[in-house]
Amino acid sequence: MMNIVVVGGGHAAAQLSASLAEHALPAKVTLVTEEAHLPYHRPPLSKAYLKDAEPAAAWLRSADFYAGAGAQWRLSSRVVRIVRDERRIELAGAESLPYDRLVLATGARARSLPGLQEGLGNVHTLRNLDDAARLRHRLSAAESVLVIGGGFIGLEIAATAAQLGKRVVVLEAAARLLSRSASPEVSDYLLASHRAAGVDIRLNTAIEAFDVQGGQLVAVRTAQGAVPADLVVVGIGAVPNDELARQAGLLCDNGIVVDAHMATSDPAILAIGDCTAFPFAPLGRRIRLESVQNANDQARCAALALAGTAEAYSALPWFWSEQGALRIQIAGVPEAHHERIVRGDPGQGRFSVLHFRDDTLSCVESVNVPADHMAARKLIAEACRVPRDKAVDASIPLKSLA
Ligand SMILES: Cc1cc2nc3c(=O)[nH]c(=O)nc-3n(C[C@H](O)[C@H](O)[C@H](O)COP(=O)(O)OP(=O)(O)OC[C@H]3O[C@@H](n4cnc5c(N)ncnc54)[C@H](O)[C@@H]3O)c2cc1C
The missing domain is CATH 3.50.50.60 (FAD/NAD(P)-binding domain)
Incomplete structure (x- = not known):
C-alpha cells in the first residue's frame, strides 16, 4: 500500500x-x-x-x-x-x-510590510481563521481602519469595514488599484465605487516612515502627510x-x-x-x-x-472577489498587451472587460454579470472564435457566441 x-x-x-x-x-x-483546524473555506x-453576527468557520x-x-x-x-x-x-x-x-x-x-517591526498590537494581516478571529475582535472596537494595499484582500476588507460603519482609508503605492491583477477599466470602476461607498482611497501613496508608540502603530508618514492609524490591515500580497x-x-x-x-x-x-x-x-x-x-x-x-493515470494540467484559471455589493469574476489571465473592449455599461454597475488575443478571448473580467463569466469560461476554454461586434453588444448573450 x-x-x-x-x-x-x-x-x-x-x-x-x-x-x-x-x-x-x-x-x-x-x-x-x-x-489547529480541519480545512475551511x-x-x-x-x-x-x-x-x-455569529461567525463560524465553513468547513x-x-x-x-x-x-x-x-x-x-x-x-x-x-x-x-x-x-x-x-x-x-x-x-x-x-x-x-x-x-x-x-x-x-x-x-x-501574507507578505509583511518592509521596515515595519513585527508584533505591533494594532497591525493585522489576514491569511487564516485565527488571523480573522483576531481582526474581527479588534474591528468591533475600532472607529477607523487603515488598509495598506489596494489589492483584492485589502479592498475586500475595506468594503466590509465600510459596511460596518468604520471610517476607512486605503493607501496604495501604485497609480491604480489591483494594478497587477485587473485591467485599468476594472481598476477605475472599483476606485469610483469604493469612493462612492465612503472609502478614502489614496493612490500613488508610498509609505516613508512609521510612528510607533507603546507597541502600536499610531500613524504612517507619506509624502502627502501623516495618516493616523487606529486599526491597521496590511494587504500587500502573499x-x-x-x-x-x-x-x-x-x-x-x-x-x-x-x-x-x-x-x-x-x-x-x-x-x-x-x-x-x-x-x-x-x-x-x-x-x-x-x-x-x-x-x-x-x-x-x-x-x-x-x-497512475496522469493528465496534463490545463484547467482554465478563474477567480472571484466580493467587495461590498460588487462581485468581480475573472476567467483567464489578463495580459496588458492584449486588446480590450468593454461590454455593458460601467455606469449601470454591470459590465465585462473582454480581452482578445487575435480572434479568441484570453480573459474576461465581469463586474456583477455572472452570466458573462459563466459563458466566458466556456468560450475561453474551447478557444472559440468570437466576433468583436457581437461580443461588445450586451443585448446579445455571450453564451450564444459559443
Ligand atoms: C482572506 C482571503 C480571502 C480570499 N478570497 C478568495 C476569493 O474570494 N476567491 C478565490 O478564488 N480565492 C480567494 N483567496 C485565495 C484562496 O483562499 C487560496 O488561493 C487558497 O486557500 C489556496 O489553497 P492552498 O491549499 O494552496 O493554500 P492554503 O489554503 O493557504 O493552505 C495552506 C496550508 O498549509 C499549511 N502549512 C504551510 N506550511 C506548513 C508546514 N510547514 N507544516 C504544516 N502546515 C503548513 C498552512 O497553515 C495552511 O493550512 C482568499 C485568500 C484569503 C487569505
Whole structure:
C-alpha cells in the first residue's frame, strides 16, 4: 500500500484527500497541518466572517468525511524539514514520518510590510481563521481602519469595514488599484465605487516612515502627510510557502516549480495550490496563482498522477472577489498587451472587460454579470472564435457566441 503524506491543511489538501478517495487508491494518506483546524473555506474570512453576527468557520469537509476516506489528519503539527534521501519528513518536536510520495500543499502567507517591526498590537494581516478571529475582535472596537494595499484582500476588507460603519482609508503605492491583477477599466470602476461607498482611497501613496508608540502603530508618514492609524490591515500580497522545498534542494522560482503533472524536480514529491509555479501553456511561461479554483484543480490533477493515470494540467484559471455589493469574476489571465473592449455599461454597475488575443478571448473580467463569466469560461476554454461586434453588444448573450 502506497504511503502518501500531504503537508498543508487548506483548499488543495482537502481536495486532494477527496479526489484520492474518489479514485479508491489503495494508499495510506496522512495530512499534516500546522493549523489547529480541519480545512475551511478561506474566502469568507475577508467578507462574511468579519461582519456576520455569529461567525463560524465553513468547513470544506466534515471530520467524518475524512475518516470515511481513510485519511488521517495531524493538526497543530508544523513540518520543519524534508529528508529526501530517506523519504521522510520531520515535524517540529523531532517526530518523523516516512513517505513513498509526498505532496506539498503549503499555500502562501501574507507578505509583511518592509521596515515595519513585527508584533505591533494594532497591525493585522489576514491569511487564516485565527488571523480573522483576531481582526474581527479588534474591528468591533475600532472607529477607523487603515488598509495598506489596494489589492483584492485589502479592498475586500475595506468594503466590509465600510459596511460596518468604520471610517476607512486605503493607501496604495501604485497609480491604480489591483494594478497587477485587473485591467485599468476594472481598476477605475472599483476606485469610483469604493469612493462612492465612503472609502478614502489614496493612490500613488508610498509609505516613508512609521510612528510607533507603546507597541502600536499610531500613524504612517507619506509624502502627502501623516495618516493616523487606529486599526491597521496590511494587504500587500502573499508569498509562497516554499521554504521546505528550497531547503530540500527542490527547484523553486516564485513558488515550487512543478511540471504539468504537478511533479517537482524530485519525482517522489508533488506540489499543488498557491505554493506552485506551474507551466501555463496559453502564455508559454510559468505562473503562480492564488485562487480556490487553481488549488482544487491542481489537487485533482495530482490525484490522477498518484493514481497512475496522469493528465496534463490545463484547467482554465478563474477567480472571484466580493467587495461590498460588487462581485468581480475573472476567467483567464489578463495580459496588458492584449486588446480590450468593454461590454455593458460601467455606469449601470454591470459590465465585462473582454480581452482578445487575435480572434479568441484570453480573459474576461465581469463586474456583477455572472452570466458573462459563466459563458466566458466556456468560450475561453474551447478557444472559440468570437466576433468583436457581437461580443461588445450586451443585448446579445455571450453564451450564444459559443
Ligand atoms: C482572506 C482571503 C480571502 C480570499 N478570497 C478568495 C476569493 O474570494 N476567491 C478565490 O478564488 N480565492 C480567494 N483567496 C485565495 C484562496 O483562499 C487560496 O488561493 C487558497 O486557500 C489556496 O489553497 P492552498 O491549499 O494552496 O493554500 P492554503 O489554503 O493557504 O493552505 C495552506 C496550508 O498549509 C499549511 N502549512 C504551510 N506550511 C506548513 C508546514 N510547514 N507544516 C504544516 N502546515 C503548513 C498552512 O497553515 C495552511 O493550512 C482568499 C485568500 C484569503 C487569505
